[in-house]
Amino acid sequence: MAAGLVISAPASGVGKTTLTLALARAWRHRGLNVQCFKSGPDYIDPAFHAAATGRASVNVDSWAMDRGAISHLVGRGADADVVLAEGSMGLFDGVAAPGVSGTGATADIAEMLGWPVVLVIDPSGQAQTAAAIAAGLRDYRPGVRLAGVVLNRVASPRHEDLVRRALNDAGIAVFGALPRHAEISLPKRHLGLVQAEEQAEIGKLIDEAARFVAEHVDLDAVLRSAASWTPQPAANGLNVTPPGQRIALARDAAFSFVYPHMLEAWRGAGAEISTFSPLSDEAPDASADVCWLPGGYPELHAGRIAANARFRSGLRAFAETRPVHGECGGYMVLGTALTDADGVRHEMTGLLGLETSFAKRRMHLGYRLATLAAPMPGHRPSARLRGHEFHYSTILAQPDTPLAVVHDATGAVIAETGSQRGHATGTFFHLIAEDR
Structure with missing residues (x-):
């Protein structure tokens, strides 16, 4: 006990x-x-x-x-x-x-x-x-x-x-x-x-x-x-669906914000996770059926990300046939460009049209409830996803089809809708759970 x-x-x-x-x-x-x-x-x-x-x-x-x-x-x-x-x-x-x-x-x-x-x-x-x-x-x-x-x-x-x-x-x-x-x-x-x-x-x-x-x-x-x-037996576990059977997960100092319960739930549902490092200029595993770029600190490494041609070309090739999803910092890297705190603009992967800036700092913080307008890996259209947003970037452009209608915890609609283009999707919020 x-x-x-x-x-x-x-x-x-x-x-x-x-x-x-x-x-x-x-x-x-x-x-x-x-x-x-x-x-x-x-x-x-x-x-x-x-x-x-x-x-x-x-x-x-x-x-x-x-x-x-x-x-x-x-x-x-x-x-x-x-x-x-x-x-x-x-x-x-x-x-x-x-x-x-x-x-x-x-x-x-x-x-x-x-x-x-x-x-x-x-x-x-x-x-x-x-x-x-x-x-x-x-x-x-x-x-x-x-x-x-x-x-x-x-x-x-x-x-x-x-x-x-x-x-x-x-x-x-x-x-x-x-x-x-x-x-x-x-x-x-x-x-x-x-x-x-x-x-x-x-x-x-x-x-x-x-x-x-x-x-x-x-x-x-x-x-x-x-x-x-003494723990009480849980009537149900986590309501988490893996985004795919074999998941290529970006994992290094720039991409490290993944809730542990999410990875455990993916593995518990039978998914396999292979990690790769964009900072080491690695591409996602070619045998994976989905690629996931979590948040982290891409703004601290934007120059290296922009210079890593193997990562960028490998991710683009992957996205031609299979889903790629980015959360927060990962979403920014899927975008067109990221401007760092010193005002230097760095070209990102261009899978989405999002452009963000840390030179114009604005804090975004709070719970998010998103109703998907389009599918994203592991979740159908109309699914209600609960997550959390915390970053200091400013949106300069978000031209693609909105991925979701997103509300804050008060029920107010917010502008950070996420984006969808081809096989690429992205959100500013980090997924915690899906409503049952």
Whole structure:
């Protein structure tokens, strides 16, 4: 029987990921098997989770997934000793209109699974008010149970004492306090944390975080606060159809944003996946029946992509007879051109007419519900696809036939419709699940 906990906070940037990784590695050092999950749409944190635990981590998302799919995914923690779900944003932060089983808030997952929440609180610039915030979060939603808090970035022993006293008076357990001057952090990038696979020293960073947290946090008390949990049999699994029987998947530093549950679902349905590297000037496997270009950071490598003639000609030849699909960055590479942050225009593969620019930055962020107007690999026309969009590019041209009618989480129609031309399709959103 596993012990389940949710790691959350009042807001982003407080230290959820660092605490999650540190707890996971510290318990692993004690001989425990630890399974992590990520609540919400995030590619980067699950890779760090896997680095910390030695076990693959997947996303669970109450806006895009039904309870059966979430139960199916969480069931992978059945053989673990401890299961940690890392939240996104603040504990109750989601969209205004519910999706399949919730608003996408971390609190949805905590209530659904019955796991108590460990809050990471940053009391910088305050003292007793931190207790008021924690108490407010504790009492906001009856179905969500607070286990206690870990204080991060505490300025001094006196500061810690003031906050601890206030929390104790409010009846909230304090598991530990991390001093500000010794903060452990991980490198940043414009879309979040640098990917774990790019960090040669990631193991050492996580070990240092585990050592630091073990010195200042009562690991035994945190573990005792976890809920005993036995996975419930899922009535159904993931509603994911592979885009083909044999899938050529672009995979390198420019094309790395693929939700782990999608690849597992494809393989579970019997599909074979062969990877290739556009950055190494490799073409897709000629024996594949579909090619998939995920998102990532093509804007950081646009010059190399433009110069790699074998990749470009191989992809064009593939698309003459078989489907090619691109998500976000992959969609941009299927387009005519990409202008990087320095204003340099790079020719892309030209399978679609899309032209994008990072010189004119504009953030696009949020859930997306797309109703397909044309087929795309693995999905029929009229299918309703749920996904998430997050990028900083500006559309300069999107002249091809729209692939879908796309709404945001409020129901508003958005301009990022995706495109279809010949065998090529592309979307700005990353697919999470199809409505049943």
